[in-house]
Amino acid sequence: MKLTVIGGGSTYTPELVDGFARLRDQLPIDELWLVDPDPERRRLVGGVAQRMFAHAGHPGTVHVTDDVVAGVSDADAVMFQLRIGGQAARQQDETWPHEACCIGQETTGPGGFAKALRTVPVVLEYADLVREHAKPDAWIVDFTNPVGIVTRALLDAGHRAVGLCNVAIGFQRRFAREFDVAPEAVRLDHVGLNHLTWERGVHVRSADGTERDVLPDLLAADSGALDRMAESVHMPADLIRLQHAVPSYYLRYFYAHDVVLEEQLHERTRAEAVMDTERALLAKYADEAVVTKPAELEQRGGAYYSEAAIDVLSSILGDRGDVQVLNVRNDGTFPFLPDDHVIEVPARVTRQAITPLPVAPLAPDMVGLVSHVAGYERLALEAALHGGHDRVLRAMWAHPLVGQVDKAERLTDLLLAANADLLPWAGGALAGAR
Structure with missing residues (x-):
């Protein structure tokens, strides 16, 4: 079996290895092939791998190269873990939105939009090489953020692709510890979009094979587990009880935007912390x-990344037919979204197809937020594919964390200025071209 990692020079890679x-x-x-354009990263990360x-x-055997064609040729599967512009671009994503009183975050809000604009065109170029040179039935597993938008770009272009995120497996491990069971005994009712998800059920399997939803136990008024879970997602216990669901910590950017913004204005960015960690890791x-x-790799983020990646790869390549939480085409799962939208839900995995399982209808507040963000995502992908000031402005305006025309105009100018060197069309768009 040949497995290729595009972006193999990432400091994440030893977690995979x-x-x-x-x-x-x-x-x-x-054969494990690590493909990366940075010669120093190839030497250091490739060497430790x-x-x-x-x-x-x-x-x-581990092979290291900057030749994408050599890396993907005859591969059984290819993983994407790219960061166009590196941590320097992430640092910008986490700061320039503050000038318009918006949060700065690398996957959510204006910063996440900038990352999508930089990333989608490059991912599609690499995907075309995978289609041309890898094995005919090779799959692309995307861990590149924003996963939902990037995965939809790949699927719309006809690639065999699935999106991977570590939020669900992180919750699974956390609930397993809370209820003192093995992780594989926990099954989640995980629903939403990438980085916009809720756990609406936590099913624990007992030794006799029966399952019980323990979420009501967690929501009990006298449950210390609820306080611990609330602390882990940085949101009030009353919010979890009110929704009868545990939100991903990314929901905090929506449910407590102004609080998060105030924190960001007085703290160092996550990018700065990651850059410090990466320097220490590369020295190691x-x-x-x-x-x-x-x-030190534990401080880098991406907890359980390798387990999630191995689960999906072994399921695909082994044609196991098991169920995992993945980013897949909607295909009627959420009736209020188009079939081609990408959602994050439990899905059955085989070599030939990855199919979302039916889910119970979402609560009205979840429907509203998912619909709003999905509308932004569709406009964001159009902007990433075709460029142009007006496409960027419309997508920016559509994001629920923006929503005001004057703010969207300011954020659009800031985005284009910060990314002029990374978006071939951005300079002209900023100058007024349409």
């Missing part, structure tokens, strides 16, 4: 004595 080494029986890799495989006694990767995943 650690999982590949530990779970080799589940995903037997013969090779040492990790050797230390674990993994029989597979340079040490040839390092042959296992460094502890």
